[in-house]
Amino acid sequence: MKSKILISFFVAGAALCSCEPFSEMNTNPNNPIEVPANLLLPKVCQDAFTRSTDGMYADKMVIQTDGHSEDQFFEWNRGSFDTYNNELLQLEKLREEAVRTNDTVYLPLYKFMRSFHYYELTLRFGDIPYSDAMKGQSEGNYNAKYDTQEEVFAGILNDLTAADEELAASPDADVIEGDIIYGGDKLKWRKLINSFHLKVLLTLSHKATVGGINVQQEFARVAQLPLMESNADNGQLVYLDQEGNRYPQFNAQWSGYYMDKTYVDRMAERQDPRLFLFSLPTTTAAEAGKAVDDFTAYAGGDPTVPYGDNITLVGDGLISQINSRFRTDPTEEPTMLMGYAELQQVLAEAVVRGWIQGDAKQYYENGVRASFEFYETYATEYSQYVTQEDAATYLAGQLVRFDDTLTDEQKIERIIFQKYCVSFYQGGWDPYFENLRTGYPGFAHLAENPIPYRWMYPDTEYRYNTANVEEAITRQFGANNDRTTAQPWWLKE
Incomplete structure (x- = not known):
């Protein structure tokens, strides 16, 4: 509303x-307590x-190219x-x-x-x-x-x-x-x-x-x-x-904020058109005249290499930036504590686990269609890529389809991915906790930096x-x- x-x-x-308790407190009669x-x-x-948005580094959605990110390398300590x-x-x-x-x-x-x-x-x-x-x-x-x-x-x-x-x-x-x-x-x-x-x-x-x-x-x-x-x-x-009421990323400065190849590659290999809403084509691809809906126009940086390596690729125009709509539109898309699309995937997983009766495929596909509908409504500049017809085409893809040829574990992996891919600027740390709970999606990390389970006090x-x-x-x-x-x-x- x-x-x-x-x-x-x-x-x-x-x-x-x-x-540490405060020993005394000033009371301002012009600023009532009640x-x-x-x-x-x-x-x-x-x-x-x-x-x-802090979790987006650990969730392997974005990388930092103008400095070292502890979250990107799973190096955090105290919370x-x-x-x-x-x-x-x-x-x-x-x-x-x-x-x-x-x-x-x-x-x-x-x-x-x-x-x-x-x-x-x-x-x-x-x-x-x-x-x-x-x-x-x-x-x-x-x-x-x-x-x-x-x-x-x-x-x-x-x-x-x-x-x-x-x-x-x-x-x-x-x-x-x-x-x-x-x-x-x-x-x-x-x-x-x-x-x-x-x-x-x-x-x-x-x-x-x-x-x-x-x-x-x-x-x-x-x-x-x-x-x-x-x-x-x-x-x-x-x-x-x-x-005071504008989208949080409006007018944000993103000098070193670029896409992670983990996220880009997974979206591209599934031919997921929602990628076009989250990312921009690389500078090289744009200069070559590649279309917005050409998946080869998008590339991310490796989240496991020193940031200097990715700076070089940025300078060469080979890493995609986050879509500028997030910082140029003062109203942008709503942010969600939880939405219908996520609920449908929760119900789908519960059916697969045998917790409730129902049609896991229907829940799964309902969630995907609802996600496409959400972006068609709010990402209006890109709405032509996320119609219900596009959702149907996407759901028929080999890496996306949901049927009884899949094992229960494969079904859960696909369910978790659907929650993951729409967490861009929406999910906070949810994908990270889903990874801890299910192992999906897998996150690349250095051998000396195992994925943490928690923060220190x-x-x-x-x-x-x-x-x-x-x-x-x-x-x-x-x-x-x-x-x-x-x-x-x-x-x-």
């Missing part, structure tokens, strides 16, 4: 999960629905807990105001977006502060214990169930104001919440039970609830050509929450073993 995106700012207390929930909702929605001090802090303020004013219709949205942020945090680190987190201001607890990853996931699943049930029971008179995603449509919120619930459950495909919840049975139960039925139900943020935790972080490390990986190659619970059989 094209509602105005209202971003609200406020001064909040130091409700940090685990950090802000109605409907004014806070746009900002928390923007935080959740604007996906990070950040900034989500606690920013997104989760904003959400706590939303909850407080909803309770204060008895606007309980906002509480299911709080539980949903809280679940989303904790989902991303626990995938990054493993055990994290959860049940004790965000109690610095309310209870003076600045040294939050770490919950096990299983406890965190169980809490997420329970909160998603509660969010759906509370919205279902919400009286019609309770209106969601300030909703920049669905314009107050509670049913659409339920569809998104339940669809995301299925995504979380599928993330746990290595587990039979989580906190007493049978993963497969819970998936089958949630699959019977309202789910996204088309792109009209996408959980997406639509941008406007207004200051922030230095601030060692300084201000020492006992709790050390206990969590010992419990998960052994004493003094906070390493990126230490395998977290969610990946263990």
